[in-house]
Amino acid sequence: MIHIVVVSHADLSEALIRAAEMITGPIEGLHAVTLEPGESPESFGARLDAVLQPIADEETLILIDLFGGTPYNVSVRQVLKDNVECVTGANLPMLLELIMTRDEASLSELAAEITELGQASVKNLGPLLNR
Amino acid sequence: MIHIVVVSHADLSEALIRAAEMITGPIEGLHAVTLEPGESPESFGARLDAVLQPIADEETLILIDLFGGTPYNVSVRQVLKDNVECVTGANLPMLLELIMTRDEASLSELAAEITELGQASVKNLGPLLNR
Numbered sequence: 001m002i003h004i005v006v007v008s009h010a011d012l013s014e015a016l017i018r019a020a021e022m023i024t025g026p027i028e029g030l031h032a033v034t035l036e037p038g039e040s041p042e043s044f045g046a047r048l049d050a051v052l053q054p055i056a057d058e059e060t061l062i063l064i065d066l067f068g069g070t071p072y073n074v075s076v077r078q079v080l081k082d083n084v085e086c087v088t089g090a091n092l093p094m095l096l097e098l099i100m101t102r103d104e105a106s107l108s109e110l111a112a113e114i115t116e117l118g119q120a121s122v123k124n125l126g127p128l129l130n131r
Numbered sequence: 132m133i134h135i136v137v138v139s140h141a142d143l144s145e146a147l148i149r150a151a152e153m154i155t156g157p158i159e160g161l162h163a164v165t166l167e168p169g170e171s172p173e174s175f176g177a178r179l180d181a182v183l184q185p186i187a188d189e190e191t192l193i194l195i196d197l198f199g200g201t202p203y204n205v206s207v208r209q210v211l212k213d214n215v216e217c218v219t220g221a222n223l224p225m226l227l228e229l230i231m232t233r234d235e236a237s238l239s240e241l242a243a244e245i246t247e248l249g250q251a252s253v254k255n256l257g258p259l260l261n262r
Binding site: 008009010011012014015016018019022023035037064065066067069076079080085086087088089090091092093094096108111112115118119120121122123124125126127129131 | 139140141142143145146147149150151153154166168195196197198200207210211216217218219220221222223224225227239242243246249250251252253254255256257258260262
């Protein structure tokens with residue numbers, strides 16, 4: 001099973017998981033790390049390590065809220081590992097797709113697929129609905 | 132001022148605002164409507180109306196968590212109004228961009244811009260960093 005770690009400012013990562021599980025029911029292998037207001041990168045990094053260490057031998061996809069900022073800066077170095085991929089711009093469609101397809105593709109394929117799906121999930125409804 | 136209404140499953144909409152305000156500080160004209168577990172579309176719709184009614188004469192951008200599902204189904208009819216735009220796939224970069232640029236463009240331009248920015252904010256870091 002590929003683990004999914006969502007990292008974010010405030011409790012956005014936890015709320016993404018709550019929203020996804022409201023649709024899918026409880027899911028194994030989902031983890032959230034939240035940057036608290038005023039928290040240092042070192043403290044956030046220690047809490048990310050505490051999540052990653054027990055699953056260090058397994059494949060992990062880190063979903064990051066935002067390109068830039070502490071959650072990104074601390075997480076991005078993980079992408080140097082062979083068994084970790086990182087994707088930014090976390091939204092609910094990406095997390096749902098990850099949950100539903102993580103056993104059907106390799107880790108690098110999964111990262112590419114949810115990137116494409118995440119981009120396609122952003123739709124401007126006015127023009128789309130020919131208003 | 133263009134109002135921003137974030138609608139979502141669970142408290143994802145509130146958490147997006149908490150994460151954005153952790154970066155920007157408190158912001159006026161941000162609203163969240165959350166679909167609670169087991170809540171009916173009618174109940175959600177009534178709560179969305181309660182947010183939209185007092186700002187009915189102003190311009191509003193509705194940021195929707197996901198294309199499909201109750202928050203989408205209930206919100207999308209608002210796009211028929213001239214002074215409302217709807218964009219799906221809500222993520223933190225989109226909300227930050229909305230907050231920072233909402234006074235610099237027309238409502239329809241803003242919807243187009245954050246759609247483009249939202250799509251570009253989803254990045255697969257492995258290939259991007261030439262790992």
